Structures are given as C-alpha cells and as structure tokens.
Amino acid sequence: QQQVKQSPQSLIVQKGGISIINCAYENTAFDYFPWYQQFPGKGPALLIAIRPDVSEKKEGRFTISFNKSAKQFSLHIMDSQPGDSATYFCAARETSYDKVIFGPGTSLSVIP
Amino acid sequence: ETGVTQTPRHLVMGMTNKKSLKCEQHLGHNAMYWYKQSAKKPLELMFVYSLEERVENNSVPSRFSPECPNSSHLFLHLHTLQPEDSALYLCASSQERYFNEQFFGPGTRLTVL
Numbered sequence A: 001q002q003q004v005k006q007s008p009q010s011l012i013v014q015k016g017g018i019s020i021i022n023c024a025y026e027n028t029a030f031d032y033f034p035w036y037q038q039f040p041g042k043g044p045a046l047l048i049a050i051r052p053d054v055s056e057k058k059e060g061r062f063t064i065s066f067n068k069s070a071k072q073f074s075l076h077i078m079d080s081q082p083g084d085s086a087t088y089f090c091a092a093r094e095t096s097y098d099k100v101i102f103g104p105g106t107s108l109s110v111i112p
Numbered sequence B: 001e002t003g004v005t006q007t008p009r010h011l012v013m014g015m016t017n018k019k020s021l022k023c024e025q026h027l028g029h030n031a032m033y034w035y036k037q038s039a040k041k042p043l044e045l046m047f048v049y050s051l052e053e054r055v056e057n058n059s060v061p062s063r064f065s066p067e068c069p070n071s072s073h074l075f076l077h078l079h080t081l082q083p084e085d086s087a088l089y090l091c092a093s094s095q096e097r098y099f100n101e102q103f104f105g106p107g108t109r110l111t112v113l
Helices: none
Strands: A004-007 A010-014 A019-025 A033-038 A045-050 A056-059 A062-067 A072-077 A086-093 A100-102 A106-111 B004-007 B010-013 B018-025 B031-037 B044-050 B053-057 B064-070 B073-079 B087-094 B108-112
Touching (some): A004 A086, A010 A019, A019 A086, A033 A062, A045 A062, A045 A072, A072 A086, B004 B087, B010 B018, B018 B031, B018 B087, B044 B064, B044 B073, B053 B064
Parallel strands (some): A010 A106, B010 B108
Antiparallel strands (some): A004 A019, A033 A086, A056 A062, A062 A072, A086 A100, B004 B018, B018 B073, B031 B044, B044 B053, B064 B073
C-alpha cells in the first residue's frame, strides 16, 4: 500500500513532442505529490508538485494532471526539448509522516 | 558553496574497510536525510535527522551508522559493507522535518568490492 508505481520505465520523444509519464498509488492518506527531475551526476531536484484538492497544475511547459478517484497522476512535458532528457521520479507523501515514497523513475530521452 | 554538498563524489572500498560519507547543507535547514539510490529501484529513505536528533531509522543494517554533529552537517559511517551496498547515496535537507520540499545533494557513488 506504500508503493508508488510509475510507467513507462523509459521514454523516447521527438523534439517538440509531448512527454507523458504516469504514476499510481494506493494509500489514500497521501496528500502531496511531487515530481523530481534528475540529471546524470546530480541529485534529484523538485520540478513541480500538486495536492489532491486540485486536478491540474501547470508551470511553464510542465503540467501535473491528478485523478483522485483513480489514484493516478501524470506529468506532461509540452514542447519537449533535448535539455529535458533526464530521469523523472514521481513521489507521494503523507504530510503527517516524514516519509516520501518514490516511484522507480522514468528515463526520458528527447531526440532532435 | 551553495545548496547541499557531498564528499567524496566517488568511493571504492573493500568489504573490510571503514569509510565515511559527508554531507553539508548551506540552506539553514533543520532536517537532513540519507537516501540510497540503486539502479532501477525507487529511492530508499535510510535516516532522518531533525534538529540533530535521529527521528527515523528505516531498518537499515548496523553497518551503516549516521552522525549529525550539528544542523549543517551529516555523516554516514560505513564498515564491513557488502557488494549489494554499492549504490548512489544521496543526502537531502528540508526547512523543517515535515516541510514538503527536500533539496538533494549530488550524491556519493559507492562501489563495494
């Protein structure tokens, strides 16, 4: 019940295309859902996050869509660029507990 | 230096060695974390420190021993490790223990021979 599932494991997208990464969770007590971006040789960095009281959050080219009833959320990267090539982790957190559960990650490659 | 720094960036050690990983945060945060990142697996939280007090230990083997001498520094002491302990070890910090945003360091790539 503490797992966060993430798909696909890897993704190749043409420059200018839309990258979509999906995540699912079981624990309905989770109340914070961040996405992290990790470049090779670097630690993960918070990209965008959402709380379950909204269905969508957009920051620039990055959008989180959240479906509370389905217990699913996804990251959309519009107009994907080669500089977006990185590993993306979804995560879920129950704020009353100091533990973030991470998905296994998606390796995104944006090709010119 | 800004953000969260970790040293060394790479470490190769034998199973009988003793070594330490160091993390320093320059953000004025009160909570610090150790994570283990293995290939194709989710990040695993190992330890949580809040105001220099260990508040969580996720069933980590005793061959990993954390130390937090002050709110800016965190160490992970390693001894008699196993090859399966080879991984990227990430340090992170957050403003307070339950604060949502965590800032990660670049990690130490550990190889146990």
